[in-house]
Amino acid sequence: MSRRHLPVAVTTAVFLAGFLFCSLQFENFASTRVVMNLLTDNAFLGILAVGMTFVIISGGIDLSVGSVIGFTTIFLALAIGSWGMPPLIAFVLVLAICAAFGATMGALIHHLEMPPFIVTLAGMFLARGAAFLMSTESIPIDAELYSQIASFSVRLPGGGRLRIIAMIMLATFLVGGLLLHFTRFGTNVYALGGSRSATTLMGVRTGPTTIAVYMLSSLLAGLSGIVFSFYTGAGYSLAAVGVELDTIAAVVIGGTLLTGGAGTIFGTFVGLLIMGLIQTYITFDGTLSSWWAKIATGMLLFAFIAFQQMMSGLSGRLPGRLVARTPK
């Protein structure tokens, strides 16, 4: 096994061991219901995590994604409910707005050479503020076509249901994986995170790549917002507060280097499942405070970062390292 795949292998092993542990402890745990719930309940987070994987590999961060979800859900609720817009047109429109929003952040980061942290922090306040301006209440969405899409699911043996939002998430992971690992754009994203100046010298145009990365992240945040509105059947400006941090945690637990340059889409998927697994365990137990989920995630995150640090320290001393990093 190559050194590059070690973090993903460790993450996967942790997940499998965790699932086995839970299955031994609780009856009914190893069921299609639990597995499908993991996919359904983390669908919106998963879609965000795909975008965040690109951003973090490129050496950046996107703090605006949770707010973009809030904006998207409230926009959809008003567009479909109050302005009478057909759902499909509303979806296209909101995705276009989100993509433009992300592209603008990307352009600011590239042209003004501002830290992504600050630009996307501003974006976070902007999107959340815009959501609150539109409405502060939770508005139910009840268009015919909309509810039909939202409640579509495939029943599996054992009572589990593969819901439409889980399908959208799986498709996003698939497309994201192809884009990151098998295209020129994906290679550029890795190069950008490895070393910006070296990337420029190599002839990769960093500007379009940076803009595309943030555009992709916001576009996926918009898609995630659509999925979130399917999930709750309503638009709410306070939806998904703080979710950007959960997303970053899932990506890092999935083996992506927070400093950029290394990571995989598959790892992110497993990272997402681990976080979902922790929550499921706590609900199954029923006596633990749900805040333990945060504590467990925090400890796991810490362990993974320490592990990565150790790995990159090791690879730095060895010849033929596969993880490209600039000395800081």
Next chain:
Amino acid sequence: MTMKALFCATALAAVLAAPALAADLTVGFSQIGSESGWRAAETSVTKIEAEKRGIDLKIADAQQKQENQLKAVRSFIAQGVDAIFIAPVVATGWDNVLEEAKDAEIPVILLDRTIDTADDSLYLTAVTSDTVHEGRVAGEWLAKTVGDKDCSIVELQGTVGSSPAINRKKGFDEAIASHANLKIIRTQTGDFTRTKGKEVMESFIKAENGGKNICALYAHNDDMAVGAIQAIKEAGLKPGTDILVVSIDAVPDIFKAIADGEANATVELTPNMAGPAFDALIAFRDAGTKPPKWIQTESKLYTAADDPAGEYEARKNLGY
């Protein structure tokens, strides 16, 4: 011989039936969070009520987020619990997950708040308080206590636009409408908080001749009343005597005030929503009795005659 056999059979049936009533029942409870003292008390009372009945209770705290509640409910379904209680954080967006519960034949009971849904077969029943009735009980108490005397009332409202504030005002207004001698002379919001309650009461006292024109205070919750009592004392008046104080919620601190004679009455918003819910659930499971769609909790009035010191002791450890 037959008598003996009959007796044995009955005894055996009793032995078998009694623990089977509840002991093997597992209930999942998706709680909103612990944003207020009342909410924390609701959680502790639910635990106590479950223990009393030998029910295995699983609690999931949603930290104020609906997505966490949806996750918890789905986990409960996957786990195969016998019933699910939900204190919904928002009214919308429950149809899909409740359909899954219905499919799995797990009854759902709503606590404290209701939901918006076109299909009310998705839940068994909702146990909530009637906030209009709470206001009415407070108004009726005041009308009875004052009798035929003229009485100018000041009112501390809850958060503007919130449903308890609207309903508690409505109920109180209804109750005093038929009494021409009772009149609300000033009303303003105190935001359900102690500090705002005190501030607003201070301005009422200033505006009404140092408080001499005020005969009674009606506060939409106990916290505001406790703040107002402080303001009344600082103005040199005796709360509970010079100005009657009636409020709603029945939190421990107001019982202390009642015991000290500084407040006169409170209407309980009981944190025990789970007790009636457990009873309805057990009746439904064992006898198939369908409960009504809405179970209203009692809005009990407490005054100095109801052992306020004892009530304070009983409540102070519930987490208020």
